[in-house]
Amino acid sequence: MAFFEPDRYISRITMIDVKQDLIGRGFAHVLLDIDNTILTRDTHEVPRDVGLWLACARDAGIGFCLLSNNWHRGVHQLARRLELPLVSHAMKPLPPAFLIALRKMGASRKATLVVGDQLMTDVVGAHLLGMKAYLVCPLVEHDLKHTLILRNAEALLIGHLQPEGLGCQNSAPLSPAQPSAAAQTPAPAQPPAAAWELAPAQPPVPAPAPALAQPLAPAQPSAAAQTPAPAQPPALAQPPADVQPSALAQPPVPAQCLAEGGARHG
Numbered sequence: 001m002a003f004f005e006p007d008r009y010i011s012r013i014t015m016i017d018v019k020q021d022l023i024g025r026g027f028a029h030v031l032l033d034i035d036n037t038i039l040t041r042d043t044h045e046v047p048r049d050v051g052l053w054l055a056c057a058r059d060a061g062i063g064f065c066l067l068s069n070n071w072h073r074g075v076h077q078l079a080r081r082l083e084l085p086l087v088s089h090a091m092k093p094l095p096p097a098f099l100i101a102l103r104k105m106g107a108s109r110k111a112t113l114v115v116g117d118q119l120m121t122d123v124v125g126a127h128l129l130g131m132k133a134y135l136v137c138p139l140v141e142h143d144l145k146h147t148l149i150l151r152n153a154e155a156l157l158i159g160h161l162q163p164e165g166l167g168c169q170n171s172a173p174l175s176p177a178q179p180s181a182a183a184q185t186p187a188p189a190q191p192p193a194a195a196w197e198l199a200p201a202q203p204p205v206p207a208p209a210p211a212l213a214q215p216l217a218p219a220q221p222s223a224a225a226q227t228p229a230p231a232q233p234p235a236l237a238q239p240p241a242d243v244q245p246s247a248l249a250q251p252p253v254p255a256q257c258l259a260e261g262g263a264r265h266g
């Protein structure tokens with residue numbers, strides 16, 4: 001292992017397999033850098049996948065201590081929010097802060113891995129104490145001016161190294177899935193429906209409004225809206241046109257009565 005080369009160079013902290021890369025290699029503790037390792041420099045947020053990775057590692061029994069050259073309020077707030085011990089203003093790569101952090105965790109150098117995004121502070125500081133260090137690509141390009149200057153030195157030292165999983169660096173595993181190209185293709189044409197399906201029950205079509213030019217013409221109801229016409233009385237019930245209504249109002253007089261009456265009054 002070269003002094004100025006990380007023991008492993010990865011694109012994102014989530015590429016560290018907790019079971020295989022930490023527990024399997026005897027690392028029970030991690031000294032964890034903050035800025036651009038787990039917290040974005042521009043928006044000061046812990047990406048969701050990074051937060052989930054931290055939770056998984058802690059559930060697996062890995063002990064953490066935050067180790068940062070930053071001393072501002074934000075790193076203290078983050079430590080409280082994550083409920084993790086913190087050594088701030090660490091002046092990495094100098095050893096004292098590393099040793100303080102190890103003491104806070106009750107950890108040995110051998111069983112502790114250093115993870116950070118800067119070669120000249122995180123990796124060199126770990127190597128000065130004989131500890132292993134994983135270098136991760138910064139979460140975002142935005143950073144402090146002096147850090148950006150140091151990155152030029154890093155490029156001279158490790159520019160030939162290719163981070164693992166670089167193609168996945170900017171992926172957001174927990175973001176909503178983008179629809180695939182296949183999902184964006186138009187739906188295939190539906191097969192022709194069976195004959196009985198081609199004539200579904202249609203709701204009655206409302207009658208068109210009468211034209212303004214014919215305001216007095218009532219709207220004709222649609223065929224479906226027409227109610228059955230009331231049953232017409234039988235034809236025999238209709239009075240003949242030449243019969244006087246007064247005659248119809250009189251009950252029919254039996255022929256016998258007419259004869260008797262005529263005889264009585266005659």
Ligand SMILES: [Mg+2]
Nearest residue numbers: 033035036117
């Ligand atoms: Mg950093």
